[in-house]
Amino acid sequence: MSDPLRLGIAGLGTVGVGVVRIIRQKAAQLEARTGRKIEISAVSARSQKDRGVPLDDYAWEDDPVKLATRDDVDVFVELMGGATGPAKDATEAALKAGKDVVTANKAMLAEHGQELALLAEGEDRVLRFEAAVAGGIPVIKALTEGLAGNDITRVMGVMNGSCNYILTRMENANLTYQEAFDEADGLGYLEADPELDVGGIDAAHKLALLAAISFGTQVKFDGVQLEGIGCVSIEDIHQAADMGYKIKLLGTAQMTGRGLVQSMTPCLVPATSPLGQLEGGTNMVVLEGDHVGQIVLRGAGAGEGPTASAVLSDIIDIARGLRLPTFGQPADTLKTAPSANSGTPAPYYLRMTLHDKPGALAKVATCLGDAGVSIHRMRQYDHLDDKAPVLIVTHTTSRDALDAALAKLPKTGVLASDPVALRIEEV
Amino acid sequence: MSDPLRLGIAGLGTVGVGVVRIIRQKAAQLEARTGRKIEISAVSARSQKDRGVPLDDYAWEDDPVKLATRDDVDVFVELMGGATGPAKDATEAALKAGKDVVTANKAMLAEHGQELALLAEGEDRVLRFEAAVAGGIPVIKALTEGLAGNDITRVMGVMNGSCNYILTRMENANLTYQEAFDEADGLGYLEADPELDVGGIDAAHKLALLAAISFGTQVKFDGVQLEGIGCVSIEDIHQAADMGYKIKLLGTAQMTGRGLVQSMTPCLVPATSPLGQLEGGTNMVVLEGDHVGQIVLRGAGAGEGPTASAVLSDIIDIARGLRLPTFGQPADTLKTAPSANSGTPAPYYLRMTLHDKPGALAKVATCLGDAGVSIHRMRQYDHLDDKAPVLIVTHTTSRDALDAALAKLPKTGVLASDPVALRIEEV
Numbered sequence: 052m053s054d055p056l057r058l059g060i061a062g063l064g065t066v067g068v069g070v071v072r073i074i075r076q077k078a079a080q081l082e083a084r085t086g087r088k089i090e091i092s093a094v095s096a097r098s099q100k101d102r103g104v105p106l107d108d109y110a111w112e113d114d115p116v117k118l119a120t121r122d123d124v125d126v127f128v129e130l131m132g133g134a135t136g137p138a139k140d141a142t143e144a145a146l147k148a149g150k151d152v153v154t155a156n157k158a159m160l161a162e163h164g165q166e167l168a169l170l171a172e173g174e175d176r177v178l179r180f181e182a183a184v185a186g187g188i189p190v191i192k193a194l195t196e197g198l199a200g201n202d203i204t205r206v207m208g209v210m211n212g213s214c215n216y217i218l219t220r221m222e223n224a225n226l227t228y229q230e231a232f233d234e235a236d237g238l239g240y241l242e243a244d245p246e247l248d249v250g251g252i253d254a255a256h257k258l259a260l261l262a263a264i265s266f267g268t269q270v271k272f273d274g275v276q277l278e279g280i281g282c283v284s285i286e287d288i289h290q291a292a293d294m295g296y297k298i299k300l301l302g303t304a305q306m307t308g309r310g311l312v313q314s315m316t317p318c319l320v321p322a323t324s325p326l327g328q329l330e331g332g333t334n335m336v337v338l339e340g341d342h343v344g345q346i347v348l349r350g351a352g353a354g355e356g357p358t359a360s361a362v363l364s365d366i367i368d369i370a371r372g373l374r375l376p377t378f379g380q381p382a383d384t385l386k387t388a389p390s391a392n393s394g395t396p397a398p399y400y401l402r403m404t405l406h407d408k409p410g411a412l413a414k415v416a417t418c419l420g421d422a423g424v425s426i427h428r429m430r431q432y433d434h435l436d437d438k439a440p441v442l443i444v445t446h447t448t449s450r451d452a453l454d455a456a457l458a459k460l461p462k463t464g465v466l467a468s469d470p471v472a473l474r475i476e477e478v
Numbered sequence: 479m480s481d482p483l484r485l486g487i488a489g490l491g492t493v494g495v496g497v498v499r500i501i502r503q504k505a506a507q508l509e510a511r512t513g514r515k516i517e518i519s520a521v522s523a524r525s526q527k528d529r530g531v532p533l534d535d536y537a538w539e540d541d542p543v544k545l546a547t548r549d550d551v552d553v554f555v556e557l558m559g560g561a562t563g564p565a566k567d568a569t570e571a572a573l574k575a576g577k578d579v580v581t582a583n584k585a586m587l588a589e590h591g592q593e594l595a596l597l598a599e600g601e602d603r604v605l606r607f608e609a610a611v612a613g614g615i616p617v618i619k620a621l622t623e624g625l626a627g628n629d630i631t632r633v634m635g636v637m638n639g640s641c642n643y644i645l646t647r648m649e650n651a652n653l654t655y656q657e658a659f660d661e662a663d664g665l666g667y668l669e670a671d672p673e674l675d676v677g678g679i680d681a682a683h684k685l686a687l688l689a690a691i692s693f694g695t696q697v698k699f700d701g702v703q704l705e706g707i708g709c710v711s712i713e714d715i716h717q718a719a720d721m722g723y724k725i726k727l728l729g730t731a732q733m734t735g736r737g738l739v740q741s742m743t744p745c746l747v748p749a750t751s752p753l754g755q756l757e758g759g760t761n762m763v764v765l766e767g768d769h770v771g772q773i774v775l776r777g778a779g780a781g782e783g784p785t786a787s788a789v790l791s792d793i794i795d796i797a798r799g800l801r802l803p804t805f806g807q808p809a810d811t812l813k814t815a816p817s818a819n820s821g822t823p824a825p826y827y828l829r830m831t832l833h834d835k836p837g838a839l840a841k842v843a844t845c846l847g848d849a850g851v852s853i854h855r856m857r858q859y860d861h862l863d864d865k866a867p868v869l870i871v872t873h874t875t876s877r878d879a880l881d882a883a884l885a886k887l888p889k890t891g892v893l894a895s896d897p898v899a900l901r902i903e904e905v
Binding site: 069073077080081083084085086181187188189192193196197198199200201202267323325328340341342343344345346347348349350351354356357359360361362363364366367368371372373374375379380381384 | 496500504507508510511513608614615616619620623625626627628629694750752755768769770771772773774775776777778781783784786787788789790791793794795798799800801802806807808811
């Protein structure tokens with residue numbers, strides 16, 4: 052029997068408490084599965100309030116950096132959050148002090164992952180982050196280990212449960228975006244800064260991490276083409292449904308000849324596809340490999356139990372002696388790839404309202420045609436006063452051509468509202 | 479850089495050729511991901527025919543046992559198949575000679591897994607089998623590693639693509655069982671002995687392996703309650719669809735107070751559930767853990783690429799130094815659990831044809847009632863000549879009570895055909 056593996060846990064929010072709870076409950080199973088006792092030496096949090104789980108057995112540190120560097124800590128478990136500040140300071144201190152690190156911090160890794168991975172590997176330490184992406188779904192492990200014999204050709208995912216909850220509620224209860232947003236907020240589903248959720252930032256952090264692992268590239272969060280769900284109206288959801296689609300905040304990462312495409316934007320996906328059928332707060336990740344084909348993983352993307360389960364899997368790997376580079380291959384071998392943010396060509400859904408003047412529709416069609424965007428379907432409907440809503444589905448086109456057309460549309464003088472443009476992803 | 483990892487591959491069918499192909503194609507990536515070269519030293523197969531992949535670089539052995547014990551082999555890759563015979567002989571020889579073993583052989587492990595795991599662990603060797611269950615889906619890894627912080631509460635799966643193809647074709651093309659069977663056979667989807675597929679044996683092998691890993695029990699294939707899809711008629715599929723269900727060959731494993739339930743039988747599942755929506759040859763595994771909740775994994779369950787991808791993931795784990803016990807915890811700590819094969823109580827779908835005599839329906843109802851089986855819905859339909867088809871949906875009942883009722887039904891003298899009884903699983 053090896054020595055116990057001793058943890059220092061910083062951050063005792065929902066996830067931290069969940070991790071403490073599992074380690075207390077399952078001491079015997081964890082020892083049977085890893086061949087080592089897993090123990091908590093010390094904890095740290097902003098306040099010593101009662102959290103419903105006994106903490107008296109553990110040393111207390113106010114300062115997470117002190118916790119991270121304690122002699123009786125083998126693994127620093129960072130559950131504070133924040134891209135910089137105490138989380139990053141303590142992570143760096145832990146690695147430099149020869150500790151392994153397990154974190155659930157997507158923002159820190161998406162923005163400083165390369166730097167931290169280099170530090171970890173330079174110190175011969177591991178830095179693991181299964182809980183940072185898609186909660187309880189073991190997607191990092193699936194990519195770095197289960198599918199390691201493949202070249203990953205594309206990764207897609209619905210990875211923000213709050214956005215999916217809002218979009219699902221809009222459709223199922225016929226709510227406006229604002230009504231569904233308020234409902235989600237009232238239920239505590241949204242971050243203190245809701246833009247992290249509905250602006251797609253949280254999901255984009257996750258996508259950037261998956262892309263780095265999938266394509267052997269340095270994580271590049273600012274390369275993600277980002278659009279939140281605030282532009283989606285109930286009208287769009289109804290129109291999409293009529294055509295057999297659902298609207299999802301969909302992340303896509305793909306390596307192309309022009310560079311790495313990373314996008315996190317509302318998209319239309321077929322209603323009958325696994326992604327289209329995903330309702331409420333559940334997450335889904337779709338992995339495509341050259342040999343394995345398509346693998347779909349689905350599960351809870353947040354919450355105490357699922358996220359703690361993912362943190363535990365990293366701790367268990369370390370206890371078992373599994374030592375992999377942070378992004379699946381050594382950080383100094385990760386390539387930099389140019390961002391190809393115009394994305395891969397796709398059909399687009401366009402909705403706009405026109406002033407009801409003779410020739411208005413023709414002007415829009417001409418504008419699109421001049422930019423090389425060919426129209427698959429076009430429909431004027433629900434004529435209202437002097438405004439005419441128009442729905443257009445394009446043939447497959449580049450985003451550049453579409454943007455050129457959209458830039459010229461206002462000059463026609465026929466637009467009564469800004470156009471909504473959503474990619475159609477035939478997954 | 480460590481020494482190369484040298485493989486001996488026995489069996490050059492579809493999967494073996496796929497493994498050779500990936501190792502030749504991806505030498506550089508595999509080295510980047512594992513820090514070691516992965517090389518093939520020698521191969522073995524029944525004949526030296528051309529297989530579309532160059533084999534001249536490798537030594538040839540007619541005898542797999544000789545291959546398995548060669549000095550220049552570190553890992554024996556067993557892709558011959560068969561529960562005993564050369565596959566088992568060579569596996570045992572390899573372990574005793576100090577080689578690690580990777581296999582795709584579900585029959586061998588389901589029937590001799592405990593004995594082989596004990597042998598491997600006694601020799602301090604690893605025996606891995608990701609490819610044996612659900613093809614390219616990394617489900618063994620998800621259970622033993624990704625969800626290792628959980629107590630698994632239930633495992634379910636549709637794990638025989640050929641059966642799911644037949645059932646899907648029956649529904650979508652309105653074919654009889656025999657027509658769909660013949661079509662699948664003509665397409666080469668069925669094993670030489672098709673009973674392995676349609677009799678549920680292949681899928682039951684996989685279920686027994688998942689159960690052992692999930693519940694820390696010794697693998698017990700003969701504890702699986704087994705029923706093939708031959709009893710399912712197009713009539714059942716239509717009746718199920720009318721009630722909002724699909725019929726799937728569903729595996730379920732669950733630890734109960736009465737013991738381990740393992741069943742692989744045709745079941746009704748909600749048409750809108752992930753399992754219900756699974757069409758054609760794809761596999762799906764549903765894992766439920768006490769902390770993570772429900773995780774659904776979906777992907778190709780067979781074929782060269784997906785299965786070779788799974789074999790590679792085991793080889794890569796070994797190259798990276800990951801050394802886990804075969805069933806996730808040491809084989810000598812695996813418990814034996816009694817089989818509780820009456821299963822967990824559930825509602826059942828019953829279909830039978832009665833002779834059209836006064837009081838026939840009452841006799842059936844009485845028979846069920848006497849056994850304690852309560853009827854939720856009962857319907858006589860499509861009256862044909864002097865035969866009356868009857869459809870019954872029971873309230874939740876134990877399988878024992880249902881079997882008692884079914885045993886008494888023939889004595890009523892009103893049955894014109896054997897009843898079909900299918901569990902309804904509200905997944």
